[in-house]
Amino acid sequence: MSADSQSAVSNAFSSHALSFTYSEFDAAAIQAYLPQLIQLLTDCVLHGASVGFMADLTEEKAAAFWHKVQTGVATGERRLWVALDAQRRLAGTVQLITDMPDNQPHRAEIAKLLVFSHQRRKGIARALMLHAQQEARAVGKSLLVLDTETGSAAALLYRSLGWQVGGHIPGYARLPSGPLAGTSIFYMVLKAGNSAKPSFFCHIG
Numbered sequence: 001m002s003a004d005s006q007s008a009v010s011n012a013f014s015s016h017a018l019s020f021t022y023s024e025f026d027a028a029a030i031q032a033y034l035p036q037l038i039q040l041l042t043d044c045v046l047h048g049a050s051v052g053f054m055a056d057l058t059e060e061k062a063a064a065f066w067h068k069v070q071t072g073v074a075t076g077e078r079r080l081w082v083a084l085d086a087q088r089r090l091a092g093t094v095q096l097i098t099d100m101p102d103n104q105p106h107r108a109e110i111a112k113l114l115v116f117s118h119q120r121r122k123g124i125a126r127a128l129m130l131h132a133q134q135e136a137r138a139v140g141k142s143l144l145v146l147d148t149e150t151g152s153a154a155a156l157l158y159r160s161l162g163w164q165v166g167g168h169i170p171g172y173a174r175l176p177s178g179p180l181a182g183t184s185i186f187y188m189v190l191k192a193g194n195s196a197k198p199s200f201f202c203h204i205g
Contacts, residue, residue: 017123020083020091022131027074030066033082036090038062040114045176047117050149050183055176069095069112081131083115083124091119094128096136108136110146113154125154129161137190144190149175150182163188 023029030037041062045053053061072078077099083091092115098108110132115124136144148154150168159165163186172183 017127020085020122020124020127021088022081022083022127025073025080025082027070030070030073030080033090034063034066037066037093040090040093040116041065043116044114048176049114050152050173050175050181051112051114052173053176054174054178057176072097072099078111079135081128081135083119083128085119091116092124092128094125094132096132098136098139098141106141107143107145108141110144125157126161129157133161133188133190137192142190144188145186147172147183147185149173150184155184155186158186161188 025033038059041051041053042057042059044051045055045057053065069078069080073080078095078097080093080095082093085091092113094113095111096108097111100107100109110129113125113128133144145166146158146163148158166185166187168182168184170182171180173181175181
């Protein structure tokens with residue numbers, strides 16, 4: 001990546017975001033970080049994130065979720081990127097699900113954008129999303145989809161990144177605290193372009 005390109009990438013993120021290390025985890029790294037991954041999922045659910053779990057999420061159920069992710073990473077059905085702080089502690093994650101039906105090889109899904117509550121508003125989620133989008137383009141995907149709670153902070157982030165709303169479904173899922181909430185379906189059409197990854201991303205495994 002040229003110096004000008006690196007400068008442009010750096011300018012897209014806050015100084016806080018650039019103080020973290022962004023890495024791709026393989027199955028072995030997921031196992032090594034399993035306790036922190038469990039803590040991350042639990043923290044997000046306890047702070048109200050609508051990510052498929054209720055407030056009574058147990059450690060066993062959280063571990064089972066990450067073992068499922070680990071299997072998907074090992075088989076190439078999904079990819080996992082993480083943000084690590086200066087002490088190599090987990091700060092956030094995002095997943096790209098690439099295993100699609102035979103008639104949808106051009107599509108992938110973004111899933112489980114998670115950031116610890118004490119690490120939010122530092123640009124971590126934005127950095128993870130931009131990298132996932134870039135990697136999807138690099139492997140030939142031209143359409144991304146995701147869903148999130150209607151009106152949530154995540155929905156505002158996706159809009160700011162250029163995602164389009166495909167529709168809203170009222171009363172789609174229960175929040176961790178119990179009430180029903182709507183969900184918004186987002187999509188992004190990826191344009192062909194430079195797929196060089198930002199220099200601050202690396203692979204761990």
